[in-house]
Amino acid sequence: MRLKGKKVLITGGSRGIGRCMIAELIKNGVKDIAVIARDKKNLERLSEDFEEANFLLVNGNVGDIGVLREMSSKIEDRWGRLDVLINNAGIVSAGALEDIPDEEIYDQVAINFMAILFLTKYCLPLLKSSRQAAVLNVSSGLGLLGMPFYTVYGSTKAGIRQFSDSLRRELQPFNISVTCVYPTxxxxxxMxxxxxxxMDSPEYVAEKSIQALMKKELHxxxxxxxRxxxxxxxxxxxxxxxxQISENxxxxKEASRSHKAI
Ligand SMILES: NC(=O)c1ccc[n+]([C@@H]2O[C@H](COP(=O)([O-])OP(=O)(O)OC[C@H]3O[C@@H](n4cnc5c(N)ncnc54)[C@H](OP(=O)(O)O)[C@@H]3O)[C@@H](O)[C@H]2O)c1
Structure with missing residues (x-):
């Protein structure tokens, strides 16, 4: 798939892997990029840092269905179609299950998983209006390998893997590819x-992920x-x-003790 001229929506493009994906998209000829994230300053900085792109920004939480609806209707009004959807935004709250606050269990499921189901649902009519469309879902190595102290995060990421397989098969009659990536x-x-x-650098993960999208790799x-x-x-x-796990x-437990980014 060639990305030149494609219209792209990415969640969580304001920093980390998502922001590096934006740099990769631009390198490959993308100009129109829609982004959802919560921090307004980081979002607005995108237009300053990537002057060659036209951004469509929605400042909000992907866990809020209203925000997802707002973005899909803005894209419909502005572009009339969507070529690439990148479900990237995510949070983590690690630790023994009984120690994770209820709200952080709920938020991980809502932001890492439910948001992807709803946003993809709202974007499908727009993707079907594209001549050649693609969905890129960002799972995690922990979505393939169930590790202790990541019961909630890992479950949301395993859900993304299953969703990607099901969606790809459901979309077979349409020209929409589905790629799922599993960063460590x-x-x-x-982190x-x-x-x-x-660790890998976010630039490396972004480059390989966008290549996988262009090659229509499944995983x-x-x-x-x-690994x-x-x-x-x-x-x-x-x-x-x-x-092996019991030996380590x-x-x-220690490595995950304060691992929280929410
Ligand atoms: N880093 C890793 O080691 C690693 C490994 C495997 C998988 N991943 C996955 O890779 C993806 C990107 O992670 P990252 O490492 O780049 O994380 P990051 O540096 O923390 O960036 C996360 C991005 O998502 C946005 N975001 C988070 N919660 C959001 C919400 N509720 N609504 C809207 N936007 C939200 C953030 O912006 P705001 O905070 O401004 O909203 C930010 O742009 C995630 O899905 C993560 O699970 C990461």
Missing amino acids: ATDTEM QKFEGRE FIFGGSQ LKDNRLNFESPKKFDK YEQL
Whole structure:
């Protein structure tokens, strides 16, 4: 798929991986970009930093259905169609399930998962008006591999994987591709409170994700060959994977202890 001249909507494009995706989109000839995010200053900075693009901005929370409806109707009025939808915005609140405040469980499900269902639903008529459309969903390595202390976050990300497969099959009669990407630890604000290992850069994750979208790949898994081995072990011999986790239990608990970006 060539991106030149395409009209793109991205959630959470104001910083982190999403903002780097905007840079990649522009590099590939995109000019019209719609963005939803909560921080007004970061949103408005996009027009200053990427002068070559025309932004359609909605300042709001993707967990609020009204915000999603507002964006889809603005796109309908302004562009009459949508070529690419990138469901990227996400939050995390890690820890033992019984320690995660109820509100943060609810918000992770609403922002990471429900928002994607509703926004995609509202955008489908616009995507169907495009001659060649694509959806890019940002899941996580934790959506493939259920890790302790990420029960809620991981479940929302696994939901995105399942949604991507179902949606792709449902959209077969239409010219709309669906790609799902699975970043591992990436050096953004989301990971500032994570006490873990080395990370990918957001520029790298954005570049590979946009390439996967252009190649219409179904899934793109970050983390190299070790991550693919872990995924296979978890699928084929989950008890063996459980054993590996139990050997690193305290370390995993400590690494996730204050991991919160909401
Ligand atoms: N960083 C990682 O290690 C990693 C690994 C795997 C997957 N991911 C996934 O990659 C995606 C991007 O993450 P990131 O690392 O770039 O995170 P980030 O640096 O924290 O950026 C998150 C972006 O989403 C927006 N956002 C968050 N909550 C929102 C809400 N309720 N409504 C509207 N916009 C919202 C933020 O803007 P505002 O705060 O202004 O709203 C920001 O633009 C997420 O889905 C995340 O789960 C990240």
